[in-house]
Amino acid sequence: MVQVVVAIAVANIAGFARLTANLAAKISTSEYVTTARLMGVPAHRVAVRHVLPNMAEPTLILIAGAFSGALVEISGLSFIGLGAQTPAFDWGTLLNDGLDRIVVNPVVIVGPAVALTFASLAALLVGDGLAAAANPRSNTTRARTTRDPAAPTIAVEDDAVLVADGITVRHGASGRPLVDDVSFTIRRGEVLGIVGESGSGKSLTASVVARLLSEGLEASARRLELGGVDLLGRVPDRVLASRIGLVYQDPGTALNPAMVLGIQLSDVLRMRLRHSRRDALRLLTQGFRAVKLTDPEGRLRQYPHQLSGGMKQRAMIASAMSTKPDLLIADEPTTALDVTVQREVLTVLKRMNEESGTAVLFISHDLGVVRALCDRVLVMRNGSVVERIDDVAGLSPETVEHPYTKQLLAATPVVRVPEQQTEAHA
Incomplete structure (x- = not known):
């Protein structure tokens, strides 16, 4: 048996060597490995800290597969008389011994066969579990949102669609607060803007409302309701799909390039809201017409690469509004678009908001865009609301109070037309 095990091990060396060499070569060119080398980290620490952990998942899966295959190979060699010899035995010898009695007593064959199959599958499952545990990208805790027992602190209007009181988000491992006690309400037909620099907590706040918090984070709130639905409790997927619409920043990454629009x-309409395929396509066609997409029936048969950036973003808006949601969350939907297309998309959002009465939570870092679209604005910095602006029309450095808001306004470019050019046009 020793010679058999050694022979099988030697036969598998080439496969292991090729896989580990390819993985190490790919990982060694990654930016984090290059940065570690430039910082003077020793080679052995780079290998142990950066390379091996990122190789662990495929390597452990390969080891589990090789172990499972080795069990079958050893049993096969013993079955034909080249493995375990009497008085030693394994599953292969048991199968060989029972072959002559398969008609009289088939259990002598079934037992070793089932044991071999079970052991092989168990090895593969154990390998998958070890690989998942060793993967640094998946070794995180699941996101969860809990209720803060503190008393509510905000006044709620009668026509409020969304009530968010005391949203707090913490990093699960360190407990570090990322969003700290953010409260706001959105009335029906109102557009609430959240502005701030990257990392200020805008998208994290919206992810708590949409129940899409990333793994490894923990959120709490004193109150979080959408149209009378308690978002802190168990909410069916169908309710979330019909009550909340989402428009992401980059329509190119939000759409599957291998599938027609x-x-x-129509996935949400068919899978969650139980519409037939014909009804779902009809609703999408109506939505495409509402956002002024030409040839809506033809667009549904096209792939994303056949549409421009503005057309793809309009299609995303139409899809989000096709469920007639109570709340539309637009997470920087114009950042990836040029100025002309930005104006078109903002016009579509504003018109659909006025026509349907849908409340909109609009996230941006551009106060110029927010001034053109929103009714009220929250300014966030370092996870907290530093200023609330109710008069967006008169928004200027003179009307705001917080220095950070003044800096944001100063960073917003303003196109000024020279007086001579204005007189020439006149």
């Missing part, structure tokens, strides 16, 4: 944009 009609198939992927």
Whole structure:
């Protein structure tokens, strides 16, 4: 048996060597490895800290597969008389011994066969579990949102669609607060803007409302309700799909390049809201017409690469509004677009908001865009609301109070037309 095990091990060396060499070569060119080398980290620490952990998942899966295969190979060699010899035995010898009695007593064959199959599958499952535990990208805790027992602190209007009181987000491992006690309400037909620099907590706040918090984070709130639905409790997926619409920053990454628009944009309508395929496509066609997309029926048969950036963003808005949601969350939907297309998309959002009465939570870092669209604005910095602006029309450095808001306004470019050019046009 020793010679058999050694022979199988030697036969598998080439496969292990090729896989580990390819993985190490790929990981060694990664930016984090290059940065570690430039910082003077020794080679052995780079290997142990950066390379091996990122190789662990495929390597452990390969080891589990090789172990499972080795069990079958050893049993096969013993079955044909080249493995374990009497008085030693394994599953292969048991199968060989029972072959002559398979008609009289088939259990002598079934037992070793089932044991071999079970052991092989168990090895593969154990390997998958070890690989998942060793993967640094998946070794995180699941996100959860809990209720803060403190008393509510905000006044709620009668026509409020969304009530968010005391949203706090912490990093699960360190407990470090990322969003600290953010409260706001959005009335029906109102557009509430949240502005701030990158990392200020805008998208994290919206992810708590949408129940899409990333793994490894923990959120709490004193109150979080959408149209009378308690978002801190158990909310069916169908309710979330019909009550909340989402428009992401980059329509190119939000759409599947391998599927036509009609198939992927109708998923929520068909799978969650139980519409037939025909009804779902009809609703999407109506939505495409509402956002002024030409040839809506033809667009549903096209792939994302066949549409421009503005057309793809309009299609995303139409898809989000097709469920007639109570709340539309637009997470920087114009950042990836040029100025002309930005104006078109903002016009579509404002018109659909006025026509449907849907409340909109609009996230941006551009106060110029927010001034053109929103009714009220929250300014966030370092996870907290530093200023609330109710008069967006008169927004200027003279009307705001917080220095950070003044800095944001100063960073917003303003195109000024020279007086001579104005007189020439006149």
